[in-house]
Every structure is written in structure tokens, then in C-alpha cells.
Amino acid sequence: MKKLTNTLALAGLGLLSSPVFAAALEGQAEKQATNWTAIIMFGAFVLLTLWITKWAASKTKTAADFYTAGGGITGFQNGLAIAGDYMSAASFLGISAAVFANGYDGLIYSIGFLVGWPIIMFLMAERLRNLGKFTFADVAAYRFQATPIRALAASGTLVVVAFYLIAQMVGAGQLIKLLFGLDYWMAVVLVGILMMVYVLFGGMTATTWVQIIKAVLLLSGASFMVFMVLAKYGFSPEALFADAVRIKTDLAAKGLLAKALETDPSATAETVAAAAAAKGQSIMGPGSFIKDPISAISFGMALMFGTAGLPHILMRFFTVPDGKEARKSVFWATTWIGYFYILTFIIGFGAIVLVGTNPEFLDAKGVLKGGGNMAAIHLANAVGGNVFLGFISAVAFATILAVVAGLTLSGASAVSHDLYASVFRHGNVDSATEMRVSKMTTVALGIIAVVLGIAFEKQNIAFMVSLAFAIAASANFPVLFMSVLWKDCTTKGAFYGGFLGLITAVVLTVLSKSIWVDILGNKTEIFPYASPALFSMAAGFIGIWLFSLMDRSEQAAKERVAYLDQEIRSETGIGAAAASSH
Template identity: 75%
Template sequence: MNRKQLTALAAFAALSWTGMALAAGGDVGQTTRQATNTTAIILFALFVSGTLWITKWAASRTRSAADFYTAGGGITGFQNGLAIAGDYMSAASFLGISAAVMTSGYDGLIYSIGFLVGWPVITFLMAERLRNLGRFTFADVAGYRFAQGPIRTFAAIGTLVVVAFYLIAQMVGAGQLIKLLFGLDYWVAVVIVGGLMMVYVLFGGMTATTWVQIIKACLLLAGVTFMAIMVMAQYGFSPEALFAKGVEVKTAIASAAGKSPEEAAKIGRSVMGPGGFIKDPISAISFGMALMFGTAGLPHILMRFFTVPDAKEARKSVLWATTWIGYFYILIFIIGFGAITLVLTNPELADVAKGVIKGGAGTANMAAVLVAKSVGGNVFYGFISAVAFATILAVVAGLTLSGASAVSHDLYATVFRGGKADSADELRVSRVTTVVLGIVAVVLGIAFEKQNIAFMVSLAFAVAASANFPVLFLSMLWKGCTTRGAVIGGFLGLVSSVALTIVSPSVWEATLGHPKGSAWFPYTSPALFSMTIGFVGVWLFSVLDRSERAQRERESFAVQQVRSETGLGAARASGH
């Protein structure tokens, strides 16, 4: 790391700590200040200091594009499994799912199940092939036997759209968290997170991002374990007693809202049954498809398989990741019910009569953090808040890195320069892209302040399932797939998923402010329709493609299959 980089790093560290100091001692324009938490501020400062040190260390080891994008392929399966879990256990999982369970009860579990069941698809169908075929990005895999220009242009655009939706959720979570704890304006909080994220990626690349994710995963798993144990201890470690109390609280809230005893009892019981969140079978299927298949199309998750030395370590990565993620989601469900029974009944934290957390729209996302305060006091509240902050920083760093690699490696190096760009030029473009993505993330985070962050991530999953997954899946497993089919089908899935998302009630009405009932598309998730469009588009335009190039692409499938199944030539091609 040179003197100029060190100066920039130190300057941003000073800016971050100044923001925290303002939180501790200044009003920063708030009309109603939140009580500051000294423990949280100290732990935030410690985490920022530690991760900046990791970034400095990683910068000294980042000398080439391979180091920047994939940490030189030197991450073990166990380490990568923890890092994947750290990437996946995002603000949407920790803050958003617990908030969804608090609001909708049993229905909030659809997030946990949906997020988790995508992993067998990756384990058995994709992990080994990804590692054997790819080098830096999933476009290396999807475009292995196709014309590089069109397929990489599609892959880069698909990656950037998914990254943008995903980043919104993380930035909203960060803003709400710091606003709640420090009394900072929401926009100031979002700017601080965006800036820190840029520092990690600009200077440390994948090495820094990986170790930030590993540390964060360990802290988060320890934190939610303690929270779940403490919640269960309140009810004699009886799940039945916890759920019964949840029904009782929801019934009381309905009664306070003026419902008849029969209606209130029905609403209370609904917390343990489906239907409060997903209104009809089509919505349930579409939403579940987005969460399940979107996992296998997330560019920042797929990118992690190129950080390990071989296919065996890639499979081991998925095994460990699935173990940690499954354990985490079981505990999040307990914490969500803990929010119903401990937070919504506490007059200091919630409007008990209305059954909502104090602080207005968006503060429901803080349910898990307030459970920590209820079971562990201010010290644990500070710890879990710092962990949530670490969660967000780790995930936005991974997202930004995948977006930057899509622009620098797929577009600049391969499409614009025809594969002739040197490593230094590629890294420079990647860093410029990082800054641009950071600014975009901050702007979108401010614009979507009121949204539930788990839901915002589900939209990213819908786009990934509709655009990236069909192309990746069919290009690896279907001989008949061609460049024309992959590109046209992929863009059809991408455009239809984004368009249907915009005209759905969640964006058209909730975000854009149009009257209720005016949305053109009636379902909250478009995946059932847009994913079908994507798959049919890839199949149809591949079958109709009779060009000479398409014939050569079909014939080269056998070569690709040998490489993907055996790994012959993979180590040499990746430079590991």
C-alpha cells in the first residue's frame, strides 16, 4: 500500500470516527434525538479499526487481478464456507426476516426456507462445474463456449441490476440501524456505510472482503445463538410456550384496535398459520421460486467459488455454508417470535396498543436489535448492533466487488479490449466502478428508506432467478444452448422481471405512491412468470438458431463437459 492510499484510508477512518463522535455528542439537526449507546459506539469503532487494519494487510497482498477478484484462489473450503455464510447472512436475513416474523408470524418463515433450499441446487448441480469452468465471474462459466461480447454484456448488465437491488436493502438496514443507535440523520448513516464499503473494496479486494465476512459470520453466529437461548430461557425452553405467548400478544393487539373478541382471537391464531404474508397460491409459488433459484443466480455468491483452489474445496464450501446458514435461520425464527413477545409488549420500545416499534416506518427492521436489548441489556445491545453493522459492511463489500468485476473484467477487459487489457488497467477500471457503485448505493438507500429490507432482497432474487440462473443452468447442462438463445432469453428474463417488479404493488403503490389497487401486475414477486419467460426464451431462440456459429457451439459442448466434470485444465486456466 503506497503513501497516497494510506492517506486516503486514514482520512476516511477519521471521517467515520468523526461521524460516530457527532452521534455521541452532537444533535446533527435531529428534532427528536435517540439516546446514544456508548457501548455500541465503542464496538463500532473497534470493528471499523480492525477491518481497516485487515484492509491494509490485504492491500499489501493484492498485486494482480486474480488477487483482487478471487484472493489468488488461496481460500480453503472451510474458510470460504464461513465467508459465503457471512455474505448470505445479510441485513435482510438478520434484520429483515426477524422483522417479517414479528409482523406476519409463521409466514415470515418462507424467507428462511426459501433462502435455504436454493443451496442443494448449487451443491449438486453447480458448485463443481462453476469452479472448473470459471476464473473471476459467472460470465466466465456462462460464456465458456459462446461469443464473448454478447454474453458478457448480458452478464454484466444482469449482475449490476441484481447488485443494485441487493445494495438497496443493505443500505436501508445500515441507515435505520445507525439512526436508531446514534441519533444521526438517516442519510448521514447511509453515506458513512457507503464510504466504508468503498474503502474495503478499493484497497483490499477479495482478500479483505473474505476476512471481513469470516469475522462477521463468527460474531453473528455467536450473537444470535446467545439471543435465541435467552429468548427460550424466558419460556422454560418450551417452543410451545413461546408460540402461545406470541398468539396472546397478537390477539391483544387486535383487541386494542377495536376488533371483536372472535376476530381478535382469529387474528392472534393466524400468527401460527400461513396467509398473513402470502395471500394466494400463485404468490407463494412465485415468491418461493425467486428465493430458491435466485440463490443460484446471485453474482456475489457465485464469485466466491473462484476463491478456492479446486472443485473439491468448492463442494466443501457449500457444505459448510449450508450448515451455518441453516443453523442461523432456525435461530432467526426464534428471535422473530422473541420480538413479538418481548419487544411489542415493552412500552419503552413499542407502541403496545398498535403493536409497532416506536420510530415510524422502517423501524420494524430493528426488531432483532431490540430483542438483544431486551434479553442482554445495553452491553449486548451494543454488541449486536455492532455485529449488524459488520453484517451490512461485509455484504455490501462483496456486492460491490461483484459489480466492479462485471464492469472491469467482463465489459472492459473482455468486450471493449478484446481480452488484451493488462492487469493494472483492469484494476483501475474496477476501482472507478467501485466508487460509482458506492455513490449509486447511497442514493438508492436514501430513496428506499421505508421499505422492508428482506422484501427488497427478494426482488434481487427474482431478477437473479429470471435472468442469470436460466442462462447459467442451460449453458452448463444443455448441449443445444447457443449464444443467441442465451443472450435473448437472458435479456427477456431480465427485462420482464424488472418491469413486472416496477408495476407490482410493492413498488408501484408502496414506493412510487400510486393509489392502492392501481398496480398493473397483481403479485408481489414476478419470478413464476419472468423465470418462465427466461427459460423459454433461451430454449426457443437456441432451437431457432441455425447459424454456423451455433453449430460449432453445440459441437464444443463435449469439450466443456469434460472440463466441467473432471477439472482438466481448470487450474492452468485460472492461474492457481
């Protein structure tokens, strides 16, 4: 009798009639209809960008044109392009999906991604432009032996690019699958082919202009989404958050109710309601995504310092004419990116209130159609209908293509410029041969990206990018930082320390839950934390410091003396213009 009473009381909460519960009872959900509005906008964007690629191809004559657009991009243009490069699928789709799933905790991505920019602005941007030519390895190898340092830089670049590419391909595949009704693998292959076309024919000039156009469209679209969400709440974020807590409480109660009816005969309406209220309120506090202090510190370090080690971002500083324009680039990029991350937070909460309870966007199990990464896309439909959905989908697709093109370009330059031209041929190679190797690498990277994109289909794309950041923070950033700012750093220190950071980051990443459990199917992870950065960054810096101090060779002594010349060049830019024109 008590069990029957409790069951009736729980049902009396009014939860059995919820859209999610009803959807679960209906059985198989209808397949998502092909969105012709979105497809037309997709087509228009693809044609526009292919035209830009054709135009850029006519201007791409030399390796300098291909890698750095001939150094002719202004600071403002480059700032927008950097923002376009940085506001990736992980930022737009992944962060909003993380906020949709975890509430306030998802904000750690926005804060972590953003706070790396002051480091780049004050420590890196001008020095990079003054010391480098095409890639950040040029900077690291300025006073060191070229062969080992370029081998290290290319290895770090390729691993970071691989992890970053996975996230973009997963986002693109899920997006096209949702809108076109294609199989996921076909969607990923389509993106891979388009990406290769952009990079093969247009190089950095095409990539830059695709990124600028995409940044303007994305900022405009996200601003409109946030305006429409806040308009429903009288432009009161507090009212929006309160409604999100109420909805999460209701959704939690439904899940707890079903569980109680099945497994816990002692549950009462009061205990279920109290537990649901606690779960709903939890979205306004930390702890639902990052579970412990070490994970929080390690995750934050990856996002913050990884920014200063991302090869495709660092490469953009060589597209401007001088150090002053490099600093201006970072200022404008920080402005646009900071504004955008505020928008993604509101978009995530908007998705909770307008998407999470709408059966139109849920499948038979009450899960978002297209997967959790599609929260922002469904919100576009909720606030602006089919036309705005088409626009945002096309922009999200543009976002992915622009970022993938930049990543592929940095990976191709690492192989052709750092490995082939500098390590294997010792600089004895002409521009045409180097470009041919670069284009072959582009095709290979495209194929790898497609294969990995299919393998990692179910992962949150913002989380996949955080792993790329952890590797960049552990391998690239320590080498760059120490080579530019510490006079006692040597080739051996940078080489062994950099590889120590890289290997530690990759091994701990593989042993973490995201790969060891979710991809490889093991029951429990070996490495228990969300990110390896705290441990692998420490390994990288300590390795560089220790091996440099132990290096008493004649070569090391010369490198320490050469630091003064490097410092003058990095601080003043004297000689930089002449070097970059060769």
C-alpha cells in the same frame, strides 16, 4: 344507551390501559438516546476491519488477488465466508422483522433462501470452479461468443447488485440512525464511504476475512439471543408460540377496540374479542403475508433459484483452489446458514413477546423505534441490556458492510472484467488498467447505493432482497443452467432468452405494489403478485430454448460441438488449474 353499554364493556376488556394505548396518549415519544456502548463496539469493529483491509492491501497485487484472493481460500474458510456473505441484513434484520410482523408466514424467507443451496451444491459449485476464472460470465461464455454473453451477464449482475445494495443500505441507515441519533441520509452516506474503503484497498482478501469474522460473531450473538429467549419459557418453543398468540390477540383487540369506538356502534365485547382471537391465532398459519397460491409459488421460486444466480455468491467459488474445495464450501455454508435461519425464526417470535409490548421500544404511535426492521436489535436490548445491544448492533453493522463489500466487488468485476476488458477491449488490457476501472466502478456503485438507499427508506429489507433474487432467478440462473447442462444452447439463445428474463423481471417488479404503489405513489399496482419469478423465469427458459432451436448458423453448430469439451472440463477439472493461474 346500548352504545354506552357496549363502550363500557369493550373498555372493560382491560385494553385501554395497555402500554401501546398509553404511549399513544402521551404524545411525542422521547428521542432515542445515543448508545455509547454500541458506538464504542462499532469503533472497535471498524478499526479491526480497517486493519484487515490494510493487511489485505499488501497482498493484493494482481487482478486475480483483487477478485478471487488468488484462489488461496480453503473450503471451510470459504464456507464461513459464503455464510457471512449470505447472512445479510435481509436475513438477520429482515426475516426476524417479517416473523415479528406476520408470524409463521415470515418463515417462507428462511425456507426459500435455504433450499437453493442443494441446487448450487449438486449442479453448480464444482462446474463453476472448473470452468470459471473471476466471474460467472466466464462460465456462461466458455463456449459462446464472449461479447454478447458478457454484456448480458454484466447487465444481470448490475441489476441484481443494485436491488441487493438497496436492502443493505436501508438496514444500515436505520441501524445507525437508531443508535447514533444521526439523520437517516447521513447514516447511509457513512456506510457508503466505509464500504468503498474496504473494496478499493482490500479487494476479495479483505472482504473474505471481514465476512468470516462477521459470520462467527453473528452466529454467536444470534445463538445467545435464542438461548435467552427460550430460557424464559423453560426451553419450550410451544410455550413461546402460545404467549406470542396471546400477545398478538391483545394487540389486535386494542386496534379493533379503537376502531369500534370510533366507527361501529353495534360492536359488542364478544364480537371484538372473537375477531381479536382470530387475528392472534393467524400468526401460526399462512396467509398474512403471501395472499394467494400463485404469489406463494412465484415467491418461493425467486428465493430458491435466485440463490443459484447471485453474482456475489457465485464469485466466491473462484476463491478456492479446486472443485473439491468448492463442494466443501457449499456443505459448510449450508450447515451454518440452515442453523442461522432456525435462530431467526425464534428471534422473530421472541421480539413479539419481549419487544412488541414493551413501551421502551415503541414510539408515541406504538410503532417500533427505528422502524419494523429493528425488531432483532431491540430484542438484543431486551435480553442482554446495553452491552449486548452494542455487540449485536456492531455485528449487524458488520453484516451489512461485509455483504455490501461482496456485492460491490461483484458489480465492479462485472464492469471491469466482463464489460471493459472482454467486451470493449477484447481482452487486450493489462491487469493494472483492469483494476483501475474496477476501482472507479466501486466508487460509482457506492454513490448509486447511497442514493437508492435513501429513496427506499421505508421498505422491508427482506422483501427488497427477494426482488433481487427474482431478477437473479430470471436472468442469471437460466443462462448459467442451460449453458452448462444443455448441449444445444447457443449464444443467440442465451443472449435473447437471458435478456427476455431480465427485462420481464424488472418490468413486473416496477409494476408491482412494492414500487408502483409504495415508491411511485400510485393507488393500485398493475402486476398483482408478490414476486415476478414464476413469469419471468419461464420467459427466460422458454426464450433460451426457443431462440437456441431456431439458431441454425455455422457458429451455433460449432458451439454444440464444443459442448463435449466443456462437459469434460466441468466434470473433471482437467485444465482448470492452468486456466485459473493465468
